[in-house]
Amino acid sequence: MFQAINAGLPVVVQILNAGNAITAFSLLFYTLTFNLRERSARTLALLLGCLAIVYATDVLAGTAVLDSEKALWLQVQWLGISFVPAAYMHLSDALLAATGRPSRGRRHWVIRAGYLFSILAFVLAALTPQLIGELSYVGPIAYRTAGPFFFAFATFYLASLSFTGVNLWRAYRRSLTKVSRRRMRYLMFGSLAPFLGTFPFLTATGGLVPQVPSLTWILLIGANLLVAAQLVLMSYAVAYFGVSFPDRVVKARLFQWILRGPIVASATLATTVLVNRVGIVLGVENSRAVPITMVATILALQFIITLARPTVERWLFYGQDRNDVERLHLLEQRLLTSGDLRQYLESILNAACDITSAPSGFVAVVREGTVELEVAVGPEDPLEGAEDLPPVLLAEDQVEIENLGAVFRWNGYWLTPLQAPEAGEVAGILGLKTTVHPKDLEPEAVEGLSLLRERATVALTNRALQREVFAAVDRLVPLVEEIQHMRSVARYGNLQSLALPFEKGTGDAGLADLVKKALGHYWGGPRLTASPLLGLRVVRDAMVDHDGNAVNALRSILLTAIDRVRPGGERRFTAEWMLYNILELKFLQGRKVRDVAMRLAMSEADLYRKQKVAIESVAKAMAEMEREATTSRKSGTT
Known part of the structure; x- marks a missing residue:
């Protein structure tokens, strides 16, 4: 039993390493997608890129067979390790500047010097044995020994950590609201992730690890889980900088991104590896169950997320605004767009033409005292030979039809106003080009035409009401965006923005x-x-x-x-x-x-x-x- 557990712990560590690489890449893409204009988000993206390189190369080195291949991947890993200190300092400076304390030159020079040291460290690691030495092992774990300049790099790493800590503390002190200070605490805790995840501890200690192998693996598992949580916390805190969206939108968007990205990918990887290992134990290599399990895991998780996510978001992120948000979602789902209206009116027109044996027809909308063509069916153009659509109240001929009301004659068309009884205003005009006089229609045809007219009237009336809603939204959105933008920048101490x-x-x-x-x-x-x-x-x-x-x-x-x-x-x-x-x-x-x-x-x-x-x-x-x-x-x- 214990032997099976000890044999499975290294596999768990590899899965978690791959999961952290997936998480870092996913959060990197999130930052580049939604918040690229914000300086602090761009520097976080650089830091996440370094972390992704470190974890990805760690997985490749762990799964490599040849020592030369392991040594190569551990050398490439220093592309991420070398630039973490400089990216660390750059992020802390951007966060401090976001709170209204931009650099007066000294911090910029320190950051430039940090990038120069990082470039030098990578060159030494890639081309010389001065920073890292030969390949060595601690049990099954491969690492590179320390070179003559390694401890100089370690000193630079710790100095950058101190510089970052001071800047983050200053940014925390400058945060104004309870919410912003709480997020800054999340950021300070999450900023330990790059240090825990990238610093080469085995190289620094000369391969010194606990004598109990299982304890080593358990420590690595705990460290990987902690780093994953810290990465999410750090990205969560930075996601609010410079965005004009409400907090609930940022939370819901990041939550969905993590669910459909790192969670689905990591779970799929874990189940695939597990099924593959079980197949090897059972003597069935390259089992067809592996791709089936992979596809089934992806589909099952997407199904669960689609069903559960709206409810979870509603209870976790919307709070007292839950009812307002539900009304907005309902409006989005039930909205009658211009395309929907045209399709609906076309079906009504086709039915009206069938009832009256009319070859063509049209529906026009009365808007702000003018008549505009909305939709037409049939081979003939209703505007052909006419400069414009007919005025609402003028016609060449007019008759009264029972159950249908007033019907007008214009340019070969019989017109009937689309008028809502409660509104008293004409919403539009239904026109049918037919040689049959309305009085000669069968009662069933008149009743059907009356019903179609009512449905067209309801559609146009609702669409007009929605236009009023859109007009109000058009007036509201710029002001709301301005308020949200001012709220986001002033929350972290940048009060000068309120006077722009x-x-x-x-x-x-x-x-x-x-x-x-x-x-x-x-x-x-x-x-x-x-x-x-x-x-x-x-x-x-x-x-x-x-x-x-x-x-x-x-x-x-x-x-x-x-x-x-x-x-x-x-x-x-x-x-x-x-x-x-x-x-x-x-x-x-x-x-x-x-x-x-x-x-x-x-x-x-x-x-x-x-x-x-x-x-x-x-x-x-x-x-x-x-x-x-x-x-x-x-x-x-x-």
């Missing part, structure tokens, strides 16, 4: 999106009257010249920004004037895309590309105007 102007927090892409929406409703509409741009200082200053009317002030600022895009001299229709002409024709004159493209002699696709550049130019001009207003306000108060 609006446009710095919003970013060029966000500002350009707001400008595009405001220009789309330049002559009136919710995207102008409820735009977050109304909060700009330059707009508030301009309200003085517009009798306190914020909308007129924003309209004037947009016009001024467009004028800044205008080239000098007399207006021409040349490439130099292209951006201004697009802005003037499309937004100030309100012409249709087709007319603007014909006027400027370009395709509609090219017009959309040029329009994006023009809007970005207006956004840059507004950002410059905001900076000027902020600067003048500051100079006026000093």
